[in-house]
Amino acid sequence: MAFHVEGLVAIIVFYLAILAVGIWAAWKTKNTSSEGDRSEAIIVGGRDIGLLVGGFTMTATWVGGGYINGTAEAVYVPGYGLAWAQAPIGYSLSLILGGLFFAKPMRSKGYVTMLDPFQQLYGKRMGGLLFIPALMGEMFWAAAIFSALGATISVIIDINVNISVIISALIATMYTLVGGLYSVAYTDVVQLFCIFLGLWISVPFAMSHPAVTDIGLTAVHHVHQEPWLGSVNSLDIYTWLDNFLLLTLGGIPWQAYFQRVLSSSSATYAQVLSFLAAFGCLVMALPAVLIGAIGASTAWNETAYGVPDPMTKKEADMILPIVLQYLCPVYISFFGLGAVSAAVMSSADSSILSASSMFARNIYQLSFRQNASDREIVWVMRITVFLFGASATAMALLASSVYGLWYLSSDLVYIIIFPQLLCVLFIKGTNTYGAIAGYLFGLVLRITGGEPYLYLQPLIYYPGCYPDENNIYTQRFPFKTLAMLTSFFTNIIVSYLAKYLFESGTLPPKLDFLDAVVARYSREHMDKATLVKSDNIVLNELAPVNPRHSLTLSSTFTNKEAFNYVDSSPELSNTEDN
Numbered sequence: 001m002a003f004h005v006e007g008l009v010a011i012i013v014f015y016l017a018i019l020a021v022g023i024w025a026a027w028k029t030k031n032t033s034s035e036g037d038r039s040e041a042i043i044v045g046g047r048d049i050g051l052l053v054g055g056f057t058m059t060a061t062w063v064g065g066g067y068i069n070g071t072a073e074a075v076y077v078p079g080y081g082l083a084w085a086q087a088p089i090g091y092s093l094s095l096i097l098g099g100l101f102f103a104k105p106m107r108s109k110g111y112v113t114m115l116d117p118f119q120q121l122y123g124k125r126m127g128g129l130l131f132i133p134a135l136m137g138e139m140f141w142a143a144a145i146f147s148a149l150g151a152t153i154s155v156i157i158d159i160n161v162n163i164s165v166i167i168s169a170l171i172a173t174m175y176t177l178v179g180g181l182y183s184v185a186y187t188d189v190v191q192l193f194c195i196f197l198g199l200w201i202s203v204p205f206a207m208s209h210p211a212v213t214d215i216g217l218t219a220v221h222h223v224h225q226e227p228w229l230g231s232v233n234s235l236d237i238y239t240w241l242d243n244f245l246l247l248t249l250g251g252i253p254w255q256a257y258f259q260r261v262l263s264s265s266s267a268t269y270a271q272v273l274s275f276l277a278a279f280g281c282l283v284m285a286l287p288a289v290l291i292g293a294i295g296a297s298t299a300w301n302e303t304a305y306g307v308p309d310p311m312t313k314k315e316a317d318m319i320l321p322i323v324l325q326y327l328c329p330v331y332i333s334f335f336g337l338g339a340v341s342a343a344v345m346s347s348a349d350s351s352i353l354s355a356s357s358m359f360a361r362n363i364y365q366l367s368f369r370q371n372a373s374d375r376e377i378v379w380v381m382r383i384t385v386f387l388f389g390a391s392a393t394a395m396a397l398l399a400s401s402v403y404g405l406w407y408l409s410s411d412l413v414y415i416i417i418f419p420q421l422l423c424v425l426f427i428k429g430t431n432t433y434g435a436i437a438g439y440l441f442g443l444v445l446r447i448t449g450g451e452p453y454l455y456l457q458p459l460i461y462y463p464g465c466y467p468d469e470n471n472i473y474t475q476r477f478p479f480k481t482l483a484m485l486t487s488f489f490t491n492i493i494v495s496y497l498a499k500y501l502f503e504s505g506t507l508p509p510k511l512d513f514l515d516a517v518v519a520r521y522s523r524e525h526m527d528k529a530t531l532v533k534s535d536n537i538v539l540n541e542l543a544p545v546n547p548r549h550s551l552t553l554s555s556t557f558t559n560k561e562a563f564n565y566v567d568s569s570p571e572l573s574n575t576e577d578n
Contacts, residue, residue, distance in 0.1 A: 007157030010334040014194070014341060015171050018187050022175025025186040039377040042180030043112055043357045044263040053185050054273045057350075058260040059280030060188035062091045062251075063195060064347025065145040065340060067281075068288045069152070072320040075292025078311060081230020084240070085292070088285035090247025092278040098252045098261070099274025105425050106258060107267040114258040115362040117424045122432045123514065124367040129439060131363055133416050134255060135355050136409035139388060142351040143395035150396065152321040152340050165396050168341065172349040173389030177382055181263055184349045192284070194338055199287035202336040206294045206327040211302035215290070218297040225311070228296035235464070235476060242478035249484075250414025253421045255354035288320065295319040298327065352392065356384035408451050411480055415442040419488035427492060432516035434495025442487030449479040 040047075049057070067087055074085035111117060115134070119127035150165035175183045206212065219229045232240045251257070260277075264270035300309040305326045310316055324336040360381040365372050372380075416439055423430040423438075450458030452472045458465065464476030501507045502517040509518040 007330075007334045007337065008159065010338060011153065011157070011341065014338045015167070018190060019171055019175055021190050022183040022187045023178065025183040026175065026178040026180075028182055028186075039360070039374050039381065040112060041182070042378065042381055043361065044181060044259065047263055048265050049181075049185060049260070049263040050265070051269060051272060051276070053189060054260060054264060054269070055276035055280065056192050057185040057188035058095070058257070058273050058277035059284065060192045060195075061256045061260065061347060061350045062095070062277065062281050063192065063284040065148045065152075066141070066347070067091070067285070068195070068199070068340065069148055069317065069320050071285050071288040072292035072295070072323075073317050075228055075230075075289050076295040076311075076319045077316050078226040078296070079230070081226070081228045081296075082289065082293075083230035083232050085285075085289065086240075086244050086247055088282055088289075090244055091251050092281045093248045094251030095257075095274045095278035095281065097248065098257060099271040099278070102252060102258075102421070102425065103261045103264075103270040103274050104267045107261055107264055107270040111258075111262055113262070113358050113361050114253065114255045114421075115358055118420065118435075119362055119366055121424050121430070122435045123516070125514070126432050126435050126439075127362050128367060129436070130417060130420060131358055133409060133412035134253075134358060137413045138255065138351040138355040139392055140395070140409045142348045142388075142392035145347050146392060146396035148317075149341060151318060153337065157334075157337070162397055166393060169348070169389055169393040169396070173352060173386060176349045176353050176389070177385045180353060180381070181259060184353055185263075187349065192280075195284060195340075196287075198336045198338050198340075199291070202324055202328050202332055203287050203290050203294075205329060205332050206291065206323050209298070209303070209327040211299045212294055212327065213297045213299070215293040215297045219293065223297065224299055224309075225296055228293045238464070238478045239476050242480050245478075245481050246411065246414045249418055250410060253413055253417040255358055256350040259350075259354055259357065291320050291323050294327065295323050298323075300326075303327065348392070352385055352389045355388045356381050359384050407453050408446075411446055412443070415446050415480060415483045415487055419484055419491060422488060423491050423495075429499060430491055430495040431498060432514045433498040434491040434493070436514075437494040438487040438491030441490045442483050445483035445486055446480065449475055449483070 071085050071087055074080055074087075075082050077084075106114075106117070109117070115127050115130060118130050146165050146169055149168050150161040153159065153164040153168075154161045175187060207215070213223050215228070217223065218227060220227050260273060261270040264273055295310065301307045303326045305322065310319055310322055315322065321337070321340065324333040324340075328336065360377050364380050365377055369376070419438060419442065420435060423435070445460075447456075448459040449462070450456050450473060452468055452470070452474050455470065455472055458473050458475065460479075461473065462475050462477030462479050465473045466476070468474050499517055502509065502512055512518040
């Protein structure tokens with residue numbers, strides 16, 4: 001394959017345009033935020049992201065390289081087809097559920113990151129534990145899509161994969177570094193437009209290629225391969241449901257999602273953004289579905305690709321760039337490549353910013369440096385953006401099983417963080433003991449279920465498991481959902497058991513080493529009354545006193561917007577602001 005100068009020039013122009021928009025957004029951040037709230041402006045955009053920009057950036061966070069390439073691959077692969085392309089419906093339902101049940105309580109309480117409610121209720125130790133699967137998910141996701149981008153670019157313009165990965169990562173990291181959420185949000189608008197235009201322009205040209213059979217015919221009839229509509233046989237129905245629930249429910253507890261929710265100007269706007277993004281995800285999946293169908297309807301021996309077909313060559317995951325390269329004119333394939341690059345960058349920058357935001361606020365500031373200045377937090381965030389971006393790039397270049405690691409970390413988000421989020425927002429009475437027990441039970445059940453992508457044999461063989469071609473046992477039983485439910489109910493049961501044992505006196509207060517029951521109860525009442533040890537006291541000595549105004553972990557979460565939401569009268573709001 002020859003080196004294509006035109007393709008390289010097109011990519012350079014596209015990347016420079018994205019970088020220019022990112023720098024402009026960074027300038028906007030600097031000029032619209034005061035010196036005292038610069039870190040919050042970087043994390044949540046000053047909480048003034050409007051519906052248009054917010055809808056674009058939330059959609060673009062999901063419509064990434066994995067979403068576009070993965071949907072096309074699922075539709076193309078014989079035996080799977082559209083029936084197994086779960087991401088469009090799964091992520092759309094995830095956004096709808098997030099908008100209905102999670103966006104309003106998170107935004108109305110004025111949190112800054114997804115981990116804030118965990119640290120507020122369970123303490124900084126638990127916040128640090130939950131940071132681990134959240135960080136793994138973001139980092140491995142960014143690495144996986146950087147890896148996919150490098151392979152895509154190398155297919156079409158034939159340049160070194162490593163160079164394309166490094167340059168793409170540098171561009172995404174650079175504008176995220178200088179502008180935070182503003183840069184990510186405004187570049188997402190440009191990127192989403194490029195994805196939509198680039199893919200839709202490519203579809204008619206690919207569909208009209210002489211080697212392509214009518215996709216309406218190949219949807220239900222065996223022509224070049226099995227029909228691309230696909231089917232789910234009775235043996236795989238539980239696997240299908242397990243994966244679908246993972247996408248739908250496991251797609252909620254991601255910092256990249258809540259960063260957009262918390263940047264909205266109101267709780268209602270946060271809900272509307274979720275619904276808009278759900279619609280956007282479905283619309284943006286349509287060209288990817290069509291490209292996968294075109295790949296399944298093509299006689300590849302009649303194209304420059306030749307024989308054998310992409311499935312036989314084990315290049316099914318590259319079907320989207322292959323269709324662009326071999327079934328479209330050169331200038332159209334370059335335009336489509338820009339669309340794929342946009343999809344990757346729109347997700348990668350979100351992951352990098354999400355990971356750095358959680359570290360700077362929940363680990364560095366709230367766990368170690370509660371008195372850190374705003375300027376210090378900004379610099380910590382910039383350093384971690386660079387470090388996390390470099391780490392994701394290194395994993396994309398060096399790791400051979402990035403996708404396997406991402407699948408496992410995504411499972412941990414679903415199995416560990418989702419039930420914890422349910423408990424912290426909706427179940428009263430849960431505490432740190434239950435949270436830790438639920439965390440450990442979910443983690444153990446997931447790891448012992450095995451992972452074929454990492455060649456990890458299961459320790460627990462659930463009903464229906466079978467060996468694959470590598471002799472690694474694959475589970476048909478929905479053990480991921482079982483692990484999630486176990487984690488959820490363990491949290492509740494252990495929390496209430498610990499509460500009963502301490503409050504009934506069965507266990508002495510000194511055994512409450514996590515300060516989760518007895519000590520917490522004392523702290524809640526410490527500021528309301530004078531505590532005395534003498535029995536010889538006058539009644540008025542127990543009168544309530546004013547609370548202490550000391551800097552505590554919980555006070556860092558206090559936000560006037562939360563109180564404005566509870567009582568939305570204009571008079572009260574004006575009084576608060578003054």
